[in-house]
Amino acid sequence: GNSVTQMEGPVTLSEEAFLTINCTYTATGYPSLFWYVQYPGEGLQLLLKATKADDKGSNKGFEATYRKETTSFHLEKGSVQVSDSAVYFCALRLNQAGTALIFGKGTTLSVSS
Amino acid sequence: GAGVSQSPSNKVTEKGKDVELRCDPISGHTALYWYRQSLGQGLEFLIYFQGNSAPDKSGLPSDRFSAERTGGSVSTLTIQRTQQEDSAVYLCASSLVYQETQYFGPGTRLLVL
Numbered sequence: 346g347n348s349v350t351q352m353e354g355p356v357t358l359s360e361e362a363f364l365t366i367n368c369t370y371t372a373t374g375y376p377s378l379f380w381y382v383q384y385p386g387e388g389l390q391l392l393l394k395a396t397k398a399d400d401k402g403s404n405k406g407f408e409a410t411y412r413k414e415t416t417s418f419h420l421e422k423g424s425v426q427v428s429d430s431a432v433y434f435c436a437l438r439l440n441q442a443g444t445a446l447i448f449g450k451g452t453t454l455s456v457s458s
Numbered sequence: 459g460a461g462v463s464q465s466p467s468n469k470v471t472e473k474g475k476d477v478e479l480r481c482d483p484i485s486g487h488t489a490l491y492w493y494r495q496s497l498g499q500g501l502e503f504l505i506y507f508q509g510n511s512a513p514d515k516s517g518l519p520s521d522r523f524s525a526e527r528t529g530g531s532v533s534t535l536t537i538q539r540t541q542q543e544d545s546a547v548y549l550c551a552s553s554l555v556y557q558e559t560q561y562f563g564p565g566t567r568l569l570v571l
Contacts, residue, residue, distance in 0.1 A: 389562040445491055445503035
């Protein structure tokens with residue numbers, strides 16, 4: 346079946362460290378891929394997305410590249426800030442109108458100064 | 459513009475009682491989704507609406523769960539005879555039907571005692 350697997354956390358980093366959160370997927374066809382972020386006490390927000398192979402999504406210094414050959418969509422940031430502390434969810438959506446998102450279990454990131 | 463809104467933000471109820479959760483999607487969004495976020499299960503899809511019809515109810519966990527949408531706008535998720543395992547955050551999202559990005563509300567935190 347269709348699924349998303351992301352690295353388990355928590356991930357604890359110091360400010361300005363490099364971040365990678367791994368995400369791999371299993372899906373029929375060619376899904377669209379997303380990273381959502383949930384800051385403490387807030388709702389889910391779209392962070393970035395990619396709709397086809399080799400696309401790179403980017404936002405707020407975060408990047409992820411849609412790798413069809415490895416079925417991956419790893420999230421990276423070159424220099425994290427304390428304000429990046431949040432839970433990050435990788436998700437896929439099959440390319441049919443109205444299809445729901447399938448989420449990974451989420452990775453908690455904690456950044457200290 | 460206004461985002462997705464949900465009410466109540468928190469709900470505490472006794473086991474066996476019925477609860478209703480409300481979602482107001484972004485104006486003009488014809489697609490509406492309900493998800494559930496719980497500690498053990500992560501983020502799970504419950505039901506999808508296109509207009510007032512629900513082509514995909516596959517995620518509803520039991521017949522105690524039902525949802526409706528009227529006027530192509532507001533949706534209500536009803537849980538009858540609540541159980542403790544229903545305790546979770548219930549999230550609503552909306553999108554333009556042929557766009558992929560789903561925008562999430564802040565959620566309703568349900569606690570069943």
